[in-house]
Each structure stands twice: as structure tokens, then as C-alpha cells.
Ligand SMILES: C=CC1=C(C)c2cc3[nH]c(cc4nc(cc5[nH]c(cc1n2)c(C)c5CCC(=O)O)C(CCC(=O)O)=C4C)c(C)c3C=C
Ligand SMILES: [Fe+2]
């Protein structure tokens with residue numbers, strides 16, 4: 001039997017990535033639009049189209065990143081999460097050597113470079129852990145597919161595909177919302193759960209489980225708040241629409257208009273992101289903040305992303321330990337557990 005200590009364990013965190021500065025906005029956008037998971041056309045058409053779209057969007061995207069100092073805070077925020085998770089796992093697996101790596105899909109550290117770093121570490125076991133709570137073909141599947149295509153090192157590999165109802169994730173969200181509800185005081189507010197949108201046809205045509213899993217996160221957070229004696233008026237909406245296709249709705253601006261008609265303020269909650277970046281700091285705080293002001297939606301409050309909240313990092317550690325077979329705690333929630341038809345979390349160990 002393989003000994004359960006003295007092992008080299010690599011945990012790989014996946015996220016989308018963001019430009020470091022103004023000069024890297026365009027190549028980041030090109031990588032994004034050149035991904036067949038984002039634009040499902042053959043490469044001969046997709047690549048020139050990606051070049052065109054990234055050129056056309058460059059100036060407006062640069063202006064958004066300029067509002068955050070020039071580039072995206074996504075990598076520094078993810079590094080904090082990696083450091084915190086490594087410390088938590090180090091304490092829980094004192095006899096093993098655990099290292100947490102970051103693999104971004106569209107900007108540095110790119111997945112190919114991280115795969116080489118992990119291979120050089122020479123792990124006995126690898127846990128692939130997307131920082132997307134809900135599984136989508138556009139995010140999780142795209143990241144994992146690329147990893148599996150490029151990783152050529154040692155190690156038995158396990159995947160945590162999704163964790164829409166993980167306990168600590170739900171706890172951290174509920175705590176952030178409760179703090180904002182306290183700030184609103186007696187003023188009537190609606191909790192607006194704002195998720196990154198995806199094209200509707202991915203859900204209806206391709207069976208993308210993202211919408212179902214986002215809805216399950218919302219239900220779990222609302223139930224957790226109810227357990228704490230807070231019955232909240234709430235709605236789910238979708239932000240960040242790009243391109244000509246019909247996306248999931250209602251949009252966050254539409255939900256704000258509805259809140260205005262109903263005479264409510266808003267507590268906006270980023271329900272599909274775990275860290276701050278352009279879609280929270282610019283889109284939610286500035287763009288929709290201004291819209292809320294014009295519509296008379298007051299107060300307009302925004303719950304922060306979970307970041308390194310202790311409950312959240314604890315749940316990620318539980319997911320890693322469970323994937324390694326070191327604990328019975330499976331924090332994924334019913335959206336996962338291998339019940340979804342294409343869920344890769346139950347894949348057989350891949351011998352290195
Ligand atoms: C064009 C289609 C897009 C789909 C589908 C999409 C899905 C999706 N994205 C995230 C999380 C993030 N998106 C980020 C940036 C970003 N996303 C798109 C487009 C799609 N995303 C674009 C064009 C951009 C660039 C910024 C912009 O121009 O708006 C980021 C990074 C933000 C940063 O600070 O750099 C994240 C994170 C999810 C969760 C998701 C579907 C589930
Ligand atoms: Fe996106």
C-alpha cells in the first residue's frame with residue numbers, strides 16, 4: 001500500500017487570468033476570444049475573428065483596467081488565496097509537502113508554464129481545483145481541458161470539478177451579505193445575486209450546468225441567511241454580457257430597474273466570483289453604482305468577494321483533502337458528486 005505521508009502534493013488553482021498592465025490587455029483579450037469554449041467556430045475563422053474583436057475592444061477594456069491602476073488585481077488576489085490555502089493544508093498535512101500553484105487560462109501565469117513548474121516539483125499526487133464555484137463549459141471545462149492536454153509530469157491526478165454549495169463558501173457569502181444588510185439597517189433592500197452571464201444556447205443546447213449550479217448556490221445562501229433569522233427579498237441576475245447572442249437573464253441592469261420600480265435599495269452579491277477584479281470593482285461598483293444612482297436605487301451596497309475568508313479557504317482545504325482520500329468531508333453539494341452527466345470530478349486517477 002502507498003504510505004499516506006511524506007508525499008509531494010501539488011494543488012493547482014485555476015482561474016481566468018487578467019492583464020498585468022495596459023499593454024497586455026489586447027493579447028489577454030485575444031487569448032480569451034481565441035478559445036473554442038468562448039467562440040465555438042473552427043480555428044480558421046475563430047483566430048482572425050479573435051484578432052478583430054481584441055483590437056476593437058482594446059481601448060474600452062484598457063479604460064476599465066485603468067480604473068484599477070492599469071491592470072487586473074485577479075493574480076495578486078489569487079496569490080493571497082494560494083498562500084492561505086497552502087498554509088491551511090500545511091497545517092492539516094504536516095507530514096507531507098504541499099505546494100499550491102496557480103494556472104490562468106488567458107494570461108500569466110499561463111497553464112502551460114504552470115504545468116512545467118508542477119512537473120519540475122515532481123508530485124506524487126495532484127489536485128486540480130478550479131476557483132469557479134459553478135461548473136461551466138466556458139470556464140472550468142476550458143481550463144481543465146487545456147491542463148490535461150499540456151501536463152506531462154508525474155503524479156496521480158484528481159479533479160474537484162465544482163463546489164456550488166460548499167459549506168464554507170456558502171457561510172462566507174452569507175456573512176458578507178449579513179454585514180451589508182446590517183449597514184442598510186431599516187431601509188428596504190433586495191439582495192441581488194449577480195452572476196457572470198453566459199450565452200443562453202450553451203445551457204439549452206449544450207447542457208451547460210452553470211445556470212442550475214448558480215441557482216443552487218443562491219438557494220443555499222438564502223437558506224443559510226434564513227437559518228440566521230434573515231428572510232431576504234432576493235433575485236438572481238446576470239452581468240457582463242458580451243457579443244450579439246442572447247445571454248442568460250435577467251441582466252443585472254434589468255434587476256436594478258425592477259428594484260427601482262419596487263422602491264427597494266440593493267445589496268449586490270458577486271455569486272460566481274471568489275475574488276475582486278474588473279467585473280466587481282468596475283462593473284458592479286462603478287457602472288452599476290452609477291446606474292443605481294440614476295434610477296434612485298438607494299442604498300446601493302455591494303458585498304465583497306470572499307477572497308481569503310477563513311470559512312472559504314477552509315472549504316477549499318476540505319475539497320483537497322477529500323479528493324486525496326484523507327477525509328470524508330465532501331463539500332461539493334448536490335450540484336456535483338458526479339451526478340451531473342459530464343462532471344469530471346469522478347474521473348479515475350490518472351497515473352503519472
Ligand atoms: C465572451 C464571452 C465570455 C464568457 C462566456 C465569459 C464567461 C465567464 N467569465 C467569467 C469570469 C471572468 N471573466 C473575466 C473577464 C472577461 N470575460 C469576458 C468574456 C466572457 N466571459 C471578457 C471579454 C473579459 C475581459 C474583461 C472585459 O472586457 O469585460 C474575468 C477577469 C477579469 C479581470 O480582472 O481581468 C473573470 C474572472 C466567468 C465566471 C464566466 C462564466 C461562468
Ligand atoms: Fe468573463
Ligand SMILES: [Fe+2]
Pocket residue numbers: 160161162335336337338339343344345346
Ligand atoms: Fe463534480
